[in-house]
Amino acid sequence: MNRRTVIFISDGTGITAETLGNGLLSQFAGIELRPVRFPFMDSLEKADACLLRIDEIRRQDGVRPLVFMTLMKEEISKRLRTADALFLDLFEAFISPLEQELGQRSTHSVGRSHGQERHEYARRIAAMNFALAHDDGISAADLKNADVILVGVSRCGKTPTSLYLSLQFGLMAANYPLIPEDFDRDSLPQPLLPFRDKLYGLTISPEQLHRIREERRPHSHYASLANCRLEVAAAESLMRRTGIAWFDMTSRSIEEMAVHLMQAINKGREENGS
Amino acid sequence: MNRRTVIFISDGTGITAETLGNGLLSQFAGIELRPVRFPFMDSLEKADACLLRIDEIRRQDGVRPLVFMTLMKEEISKRLRTADALFLDLFEAFISPLEQELGQRSTHSVGRSHGQERHEYARRIAAMNFALAHDDGISAADLKNADVILVGVSRCGKTPTSLYLSLQFGLMAANYPLIPEDFDRDSLPQPLLPFRDKLYGLTISPEQLHRIREERRPHSHYASLANCRLEVAAAESLMRRTGIAWFDMTSRSIEEMAVHLMQAINKGREENGS
Numbered sequence: 001m002n003r004r005t006v007i008f009i010s011d012g013t014g015i016t017a018e019t020l021g022n023g024l025l026s027q028f029a030g031i032e033l034r035p036v037r038f039p040f041m042d043s044l045e046k047a048d049a050c051l052l053r054i055d056e057i058r059r060q061d062g063v064r065p066l067v068f069m070t071l072m073k074e075e076i077s078k079r080l081r082t083a084d085a086l087f088l089d090l091f092e093a094f095i096s097p098l099e100q101e102l103g104q105r106s107t108h109s110v111g112r113s114h115g116q117e118r119h120e121y122a123r124r125i126a127a128m129n130f131a132l133a134h135d136d137g138i139s140a141a142d143l144k145n146a147d148v149i150l151v152g153v154s155r156c157g158k159t160p161t162s163l164y165l166s167l168q169f170g171l172m173a174a175n176y177p178l179i180p181e182d183f184d185r186d187s188l189p190q191p192l193l194p195f196r197d198k199l200y201g202l203t204i205s206p207e208q209l210h211r212i213r214e215e216r217r218p219h220s221h222y223a224s225l226a227n228c229r230l231e232v233a234a235a236e237s238l239m240r241r242t243g244i245a246w247f248d249m250t251s252r253s254i255e256e257m258a259v260h261l262m263q264a265i266n267k268g269r270e271e272n273g274s
Numbered sequence: 275m276n277r278r279t280v281i282f283i284s285d286g287t288g289i290t291a292e293t294l295g296n297g298l299l300s301q302f303a304g305i306e307l308r309p310v311r312f313p314f315m316d317s318l319e320k321a322d323a324c325l326l327r328i329d330e331i332r333r334q335d336g337v338r339p340l341v342f343m344t345l346m347k348e349e350i351s352k353r354l355r356t357a358d359a360l361f362l363d364l365f366e367a368f369i370s371p372l373e374q375e376l377g378q379r380s381t382h383s384v385g386r387s388h389g390q391e392r393h394e395y396a397r398r399i400a401a402m403n404f405a406l407a408h409d410d411g412i413s414a415a416d417l418k419n420a421d422v423i424l425v426g427v428s429r430c431g432k433t434p435t436s437l438y439l440s441l442q443f444g445l446m447a448a449n450y451p452l453i454p455e456d457f458d459r460d461s462l463p464q465p466l467l468p469f470r471d472k473l474y475g476l477t478i479s480p481e482q483l484h485r486i487r488e489e490r491r492p493h494s495h496y497a498s499l500a501n502c503r504l505e506v507a508a509a510e511s512l513m514r515r516t517g518i519a520w521f522d523m524t525s526r527s528i529e530e531m532a533v534h535l536m537q538a539i540n541k542g543r544e545e546n547g548s
Contacts (some may be wrong), residue, residue, distance in 0.1 A: 102302050
């Protein structure tokens, strides 16, 4: 097995560098990767300490490490580049074509304005508080302030999707369960009826729902495959009949589901002219 | 004002392309950007529809759009590149130096193995359920299973940080408030004493805490600046005396705080040899 150390260096959290680096490296089979992270690289002192560590890794591994960098400040990236490593600089590669296209020099400054960050932070925290206060139908108050209301059977993935939409995108996301009483009545929960244009459904394969519910309440009627089949079929039939667009969580990650929903919400808004 | 359309194209969610693109474009002042997103670009049919849209934008704007792409499949990126736009291909730029360094060809395949994704999904959902069940000291059961327990005064940012650590990194993150009774007793909450090595503190400036609490309970003693000053000072003194490492949320985003904590936790584990 080919073993390589992969180093992620950023003046921010390094999450982008790591996600992109992992995406690229997933294209190479049979290589065992050891990740080492240097986030918040914002001074020459930190760069010097990092240089020593890269040299050490180079000697221990007997092969040069792979370094993914997102650094705005040229003096820091220049200093780091003196090490013996393969540098993949995610900013450097694109700044120069962008400068040419936009007809202006880049500012090489770190981060956005402080005021904007604070505003963005407050918006996401407010959205998270909304998602927590409107999780699993806890409260039907303030639903008029929701950007989106997710519906679906218990344990189909409504909570993680709502929280991700709020934390990542600052969206006010409520969620409401569809339960056997709704299926008996064959109608959506009463409190949701005024908000039809904000409703999106989630569904999941009965087999996967069964596995998830078994972990929570083993050997229960609630978790049985037969009951999961009935509930999923009833929920999908109710959503179909009431014209609610729905998405299948079965083979999607939380991020993927969140982005599918964002697309649907934006499209819905465009069509409603709002 | 210079107006440009910036297009994000990805075979996944496009979150990485957008984050990196926004980071790069924040280096250019005075340009008003209009984002257009094409996630899940996984077929030539979708590429052809996208091509038409790029042409339309090109004509409407009177200037070519900027396109950030993360696409594994060459045939799709090749087809898109026939449009009149500035293409910044986040994969293409680095695949070839990586192929040379690693001495092998990339597979140009989309995504990780399905099994791994499912495992990762289950881990993050379990972590999120743990974070919700252990939010704000709701439950002291199972704290032995926590990877980290955050402590701090009410509304200092423990909940969003715990949820982010769980959803993004799959970490089992509990959080526990430090309340006036703890300061009177001048000791940590009893249930936390067995888990000293998992405790990390959050703090915040009294002014910012005051603003946050005012929104929740206007004109209350709880939200008053004087009380916020007392609580923050008492919490920091308690953490200092009991040797708990703590971080200041005041000018940090949720992601930044989460990454600082990840670093501290990993370092703590290395030092404990676990």
